[in-house]
Amino acid sequence: MTIAWQLGLFSTYHDFSLIVNSSMSIKNISVIGAGTMGNGIAHVFAQNGYDVTLVDVGQQALDRAIATITANLGRQVKKGAITEDDQKNTLAHIKTETQLATSVKAADFVIEAATERYDLKKEIFQTLDNNAREGVILASNTSSISVTELAATTKRASHVIGMHFFNPVPVMKLVEIIRGLATTDEVYSTVKALSEKVGKTPVEVNDAPGFVSNRILMPMINEAIYTLMEGVAKAEDIDTVMKLGMAHPMGPLQLADFIGLDVCLAIMNVLHDGLGDSKYRACPLLKKMVAAGMLGKKSGRGFYKY
């Protein structure tokens, strides 16, 4: 099989895509992965009237996700941003599934938000490709994995795209849309329109390590960790400098704890491998903390205790 074929440059789906790939025709959305990003994405689509199928391997993870969405909607009710009826309607738009293959058969659009591991995403994309209807767009919420490489694992590379949301998804306005090498203009326009329909501001980015967001954010976090490791200042003081001096809503070390130190390390490794410049080497303290299981908020201990 030639590389061009793998990349879908000779895709036969082009004509059909004109029918399926209009944001107007999208009603059923499958969200794969019920973690922090997956439940936030499901929340936002459901709140905007889409029928969402939230998919994960275990019912426990799905139940946790529904509880989180319910609580986050409750926050919005308390603030007067939405009514209790809106909360009920949003929840009524979400169903859960544990079987990936069958759950995407009726999807008009699929977004994957599984753990940030290439081997896992590759397997998911192959299952999606084999089970979603022809012409349906397969998006990934990946924060650093190459969209072009993910696309090449399917037979519809022209219909694979990055749709990168930010945490907390209901609050953060940005969607970074990453075009793989073979992503068509129609597919890009559909995802752009879909992002706007759910109240987000899309930004177009080409496929490159870390895209724009993590190409800039992660080296800043990594530098903050070096600053801590070298004893320049205490964690709280490093964060205070960035909060009060630069008007960041959260300091870089607290943000690293929220993102997960394992995720930060994985992204630094993608930047280092992909760009080959030693300035992207992960800080030894970051590596040590990940090895020790100090992964941030989710493990109860990172730069701070939770």
Ligand code: CAA
């Ligand atoms: N769902 C719904 N609403 C939420 C929410 C959630 N999960 N979390 C917070 N909110 C709402 C609150 O109800 C509140 O609403 P109002 O403005 O209407 O009052 C608002 O968001 C602000 O929340 P809080 O008052 O509780 O707290 P805050 O002022 O400290 O803001 C924050 C919280 C928005 C998270 C803020 O601290 C912040 O902007 N932090 C930085 C977030 C960030 O950088 N995210 C990007 C991470 S990187 C990433 O996601 C991608 C990657 O690839 C690594």
